[in-house]
Amino acid sequence: MYRYDQIDRTLVSQRVAQFRDQMRRHLAGELSEDEFRPLRLQNGLYVQRQAPMLRIAIPYGMLSAVQLRTLARIARTYDRGYGHFTTRQNLQLNWPKLETVPDILAELAEVEMHAIQTSGNCIRNTTTDQFAGVAHDELVDPRPYSELIRQWSTFHPEFAYLPRKFKIAVSSSIEDRAATFVHDIGLHILRNDAGAIGARVIVGGGLGRTPVIGSVIREFVPRAELINYLEAILRVYNRFGRRDNKYKARIKILVRELSVTGFAAAVEAEFAHLEGGPAVVPDAEFTRLESSFTAPAYETLADADAAFERARHDNRAFARWVEQNTFGHKVSGYAAVTLSLKAPGVPPGDATSEQMDVVADLAERYSFGEVRVSHEQNLILADVRKADLFALWQEARPAGLATPNIGLIGNIICCPGGDFCSLANAKSIPIAAAIAARFDDLDYQHDLGPIDLNISGCINSCGHHHVGHIGILGVDKDGSEWYQVTLGGSQGRETALGRVIGRAFAADEIADAIEAIIGVYVASRRDDEEAFIDTVRRIGLAPFRERVYATPVLEAA
Amino acid sequence: MPRIIIVDRTLQEDTWETLPRDAALPDSGNVIAPLETWRHVRESARARSGAVGVWLAPDDDPAGIAPDVERLPVIAVQFPQFADGRGYSTARLLRARHGFRGQLRAFGEVLRDQLFYLERVGFNAFALKEGRNVADALAAFADFSEAYQASALAPEPPYRRRTTAAGA
Structure with a gap:
């Protein structure tokens, strides 16, 4: 997965220092509640019904076992020993103390995590397919593109005070598992007829008060121009999106008011100025980003495993779990596993610190130390040998992580x-x-x-x-x-x-x-x-x- | 007493008077006039001593003054509320598209915690909201030493510098 370089590390630790000072000034009465609000929101901090709520970013849902253990420890130390995974692949803590939030952010920074722009009227955490990189129906791995967008959208100076929140989702498979048609921008990473990689751009989808299915405004933007094209969309939205009524401030309303073709024309006019400019992404950068998402050291395996097939035949409960909770992997002999956070009697998406620790252990032993969060609020082990599925299932079950209900009515x-x-x-x-x-x-x-x-x-x-x-x-x-x-x-x-x-x-x-x-x-x-x-x-x-x-x-x- | 503002990260006395809408243009002195007034002055070529700059409201289109940027000594952008982010795009367009090189000033509800972003989109002058500690606010420019995007301070985003550094 993506590892921070010096630039990433510097930015995240400077952010912690900045927010610590903002919190200090707020508590000292130098920053009013109105002035502090957008600052704390852009660090994921809400003031809620019972207590503050902190939303921690999990960029495009990717976590290492080490990061997940840190989340478990933070939930145990600063909260009540559990967290809630959200439909945008983030983690929410429901009971942290306001004044401890800078310390939490500092602990997150140590494992290359943060809560930047998980709330507020800015570009939020970019989300993608939980099976990115392993899905049998994948066209192009969407993670390097998601990481590119994460960096571009982080602390973007022009787009930190948008009319309203702004969400981007990226997908690159036959089945769209990232809900790209209900985001402010949905991107489908694909190859054109000439074999070049680029993106289909969907704009103006969203749920909320006025649910709208997004519209395609461009069938193909070459990947080198992706950032320029996103800048064009965001600039049109920032300048012309409504600010007089927060219920009419999302981009979908602007798209409706200008019409899809009118909006697309405004974006193209803006893009014409930007195309070929300094934000063009060189191939070398894609190569650098792709090198963060290389395949783990898969073994060469037959697709069928005799012991696995036998266990499946002999154990009906296991067979049921395999049927519902595993997903076709592009590498022979492997499967992606969904650990259900939808056990009966547990709030959907909630995981205790103990469960997070169990998942981190399972990830290290069975799935190259990586975990993903799905927008359906479950945890994924993406690279499990079929031969290990039975052992994994036996360990996940007592931890309440193996309810065989993915895709069923119980997966609420x-x-x-x-x-x-x-x-x-x-x-x-x-x-x-x-x-x-x-x-x-x-x-x-x-x-x-x-x-x-x-x-x-x-x-x-x-x-x-x-x-x-x-x-x-x-x-x-x-x-x-x-x-x-x-x-x-x-x-x-x-x-x-x-x-x-x-x-x-x-x-x-x-x-x-x-x-x-x-x-x-x-x-x-x-x-x-x-x-x-x-x-x-x-x-x-x-x-x-x-x-x-x-x-x-x-x-x- | 003249007001203290930030220009190029240093404190200075403000030598400009920012005229409110509908105010009469004084016969002398450096003034920053609202767009409407400035247009009127430009067309009437009225004789007066002192320079005239222009200020833009959030919904004023910077393209409208593009032909004049060479001779404008100062352009100011109003922030009626700090959360209204339109002025950031206005500044970016004035610098990157229309080539304005003079003083670009943010005024209105301009607060310390927005200075870093404001500078990066191209502002180099800041008239903070009344009553704010201008000297303390200078620290905000050092909040971050890096940035992911191209900006008025760094013409290329790091993904171009990173790859250049790698020799690619």
């Missing part, structure tokens, strides 16, 4: 919600728990097949509810918590936004409603092969609506 994506977040209108974790309890039978989950169920505690949509096959949104009605349900959303290549099925549900109705929805699916699916989302697309919302709102319990409520 969920924000921290009203239990922690001061933005939330409603709690989300208890809703996830109530639904998970209804579907705790793993055989039943497996029979139901792939279902993405996403929960957001407010319209900011951190739980990506718009793109869940089933989406749940917490809303505030007259001071109490209600939940709106959408159906038919999806992420990936065929990104679609879910549609609201009807009136919102009370907290104690929601699990019944989801059960009724699943009941309609089971009764209506063509055969065992038809996935939930396909049934929804085929029969529409009406049958679900009829059944859900006809349930006597709900009528009585």
Whole structure:
């Protein structure tokens, strides 16, 4: 993975010193709350409902075992012994003390980590495919490009006070696993017909109050011009994005107001001035970045391993886990493993310090010492020999890391919600728990097949509810918590936004409603092969609506 | 008492008067006039002693004064709120695209913790918000000794310098 050079190291340690001084001046009354707010936000520090919240950047989701152990230690020392992995591949600590944050940042800097620009109206952490570099369907490794963008966007002087937050996602595979159509900028790294590498550029996607699927504004930007093209987009947005209303300040609104072609034309006009200029990235820099992401020392293995196949045959629980939680690897004899952070009874995406230590150990013994975080809030060991899968599974199980539910209804994506977040209108974790309890039978989950169920505690949509096959949104009605349900959303290549099925549900109705929805699916699916989302697309919302709102319990409520 | 501002990382007495919108142009003295007033002065070629610079609001297009940058002694950019980042692009365009080489000044809600970025987009003069300690603020220019991007201070991003250093 990418290792810091002198420039990276200097910048991150100077940042710690800068923030320590800003914190000191704030506590001394020299920096007002209004003046301090953007400074602390650009260091990932929120002031939350119960306590401050610190969001630590995990650039494009890549972690070394050493870094993960440091996160475990920080969570243990400065917090309550756990952290929450987010849909943007970051880690949030929910209970640090305000004045200890500079010390936390200093400990992070020692292992080449930081919390820079994980919040605020600036360019946020760049995210990518959790299977980057190993996926069987990958076109080009997106990580060198993600790292290039990380560096360019870090402390960019022109774009630190944008109209609103700005998120970039990079993907380079047949299946889009980085949600590129719902980011401010989505990039698909690809080769053109001549074999040159460049990027397809998607702009103006996003969830939140006004969910929009992004539009392609350029089919191919040569990689040397990628930074110039991004500068052009950001400059147009910085100058012309709305600043009068924060709900209309995201780039998607500007794209809508100018029209996609109008926006693209403005970007091209700006780019015409920048193209060929000093920000052109030389091939040598790509070579340097690529050298950080070389393949580990894979062994030459047969794709099939006899002992693995035997264990799979003899042990049904293991076979189930292999089926759900491993992913095709481009190297023969290897698999990528998803360690589920969605065990029943645990808030989705939460991991204890003990679990982080276990994962770090497993990574060192089975996966070249590297871990990734997925935007679905799980941890990935990307390079495991198939021959080691059984041993790995046996160790992960007692640590609560082997729930075989990836892709199933139990793999709920969920924000921290009203239990922690001061933005939330409603709690989300208890809703996830109530639904998970209804579907705790793993055989039943497996029979139901792939279902993405996403929960957001407010319209900011951190739980990506718009793109869940089933989406749940917490809303505030007259001071109490209600939940709106959408159906038919999806992420990936065929990104679609879910549609609201009807009136919102009370907290104690929601699990019944989801059960009724699943009941309609089971009764209506063509055969065992038809996935939930396909049934929804085929029969529409009406049958679900009829059944859900006809349930006597709900009528009585 | 004249105001103390930062010019080229040193403290100086401000020799310019920044005129508010709709203020009458005095007959003498160096003034920085709002865009509208400055246009009017330029066209009327009114006789007065003292120089005239111009200031731009966040939504003023710097391209509009591009033909005049050679003869403008000072261009100021207003920051009504420090979180309004449009002025950063204005400065970058004036320096990198329109070739302005005179004094480029930030005024309004200009605070210590934004100075580093402001300097990197091309400002070399800073009239801090009233009541702020200007001398203390000088330390902000040393917050970072490196940067990832091309800027007014470093015409090439480090990825070009890194590769040059490597001999590629």
